Amino acid sequence: MNMQEGKLTLAAKRTHSSRAASRLLAKTNRLRENALGYLFLAPSLLLFTVFLFYPLLKSVYLSFQLTDPRGRVAEYVGFDNYTQLFSSEMFWNSLTVTGLFTLYTVPVGIVLGIVTAALTHIKLPAMRIFQFMFAMPLALSVSTAAVIWMILFHPSLGMLNYILSTLGIAPIQWLTNPSTALLSISMMTIWMQSGFNYIIVLSGLQSIPDDMIESAKIDGAGPFRAFLQIVLPLLSPTLFFLAVISIIGSFQSFGQIHLLTKGGPAGSTEVFVYSIYKEAFINYQFGTGSALSLVLFAIILILTIIQFVFVEKKVYYQ
Structure with a gap:
């Protein structure tokens, strides 16, 4: 045992x-x-x-430091940089300009992407040429696009004023008039982003099964009604993604403003990122510039959270 x-x-x-x-x-x-x-x-x-x-x-x-004219840290100031920002006219002007710039560019850019993608989604001969033309702005850099639009906006030699003159309309000072400068920059930005918006929306359209659209046509729905009631709801995840990316991109826009207007005239195109650049790398106030950048980060974060909390509820996921 x-x-x-x-x-x-x-x-x-x-x-x-x-x-x-x-x-x-x-x-x-x-x-x-x-x-x-x-x-x-x-x-x-x-x-x-x-x-x-x-x-x-x-x-x-x-953001908690004060810097000297050479950009070196001078002393600790705590939250004084933030209180100075919120009480400055420059901060609220740049925030207003950025909000208007976003309002001008994002909705129009998304609608333009939907229209161009819907037009080229139709299977017709030579449609590849139009797809190439609509996607071409994506291949251009900001500097190249700025040179093109600087020529178009030229007050005496530009194509836009030439077209207006043929219609009997007085020429417009596109980039030197405070009332038209931001609209001009917005026009250029919409064109620059049109290639990206077009490709994203077109990929979303191509992911929608053709059977659903054909079934709607058999049931008597016309093309316009089928697009509104079937295609757009199925396209809502793509449009939601595009809206989030476009809003973030509009708050981070810098290149076209720096190359065409440098924030002018009279601060009419001084968006938030250009204010950060001017404060940090022109005035050498890295403390307030860093505070501005962190405020911008907080604004983008809050806007993104709001979109995911409220707007995403209206998104239809298959």
Whole structure:
């Protein structure tokens, strides 16, 4: 009996030791896999740290500092930079200009993307040419587009004023008149973003099954009604994504303003990002510039959360 119990105890010990060895081997394999995964992620993590996390932490630090005319940290001022911003006319002007710029560009850009995508979604001969033409602005850089539109906006040699003169309308000072400068920049921005909007909406249209549209036509729905009641609801996830990206992009616009108007005339095109650039890299006030950038980050974050909380409820997911 004792011998049998000893054999059972020995077998139990061997089983326990084999299970412990298996657990140790599994744990070692998991650690090895995790280490390999982090090894592959290391270049990306390094780039994120250098170009994202460090600048973010540096901006938070500088937003509580006062800098001298050379941009060097002079003294700690706490929240004085933020209180100075919220009481300055420049801050509220740039916020108003950015809001108007977003209002001018985002809805028109999305509608233009829907129209152009719907027109070229029809399978007709030579439609590839129009698809290429509508997508072409995506291939142009901001500087190239700015040169093109600077020529178009020229008060005496530009094509736009030439067209107006043929219609008997007086020429417009597109970029030097405070009442038209922001509209002019918005026109250029809508054209610049039209290629991206077109491709995104067209990909959304191509993902909609043709059977659903054909069934609606068989039931007696016309093309316009089928588009409104079937295509647009199925396209709502794409449009929601496009709206979020477009609003974020409009709040971050800088290149076309810097190249065409430099925030003028009279601050009529001084959007938020240009105010950050001017405050930090022209006035060398890195403290207030960092505070402005963090306020911009908070505004974009709040707007994005609002869209996901309220607007996404109206999105139809299949």
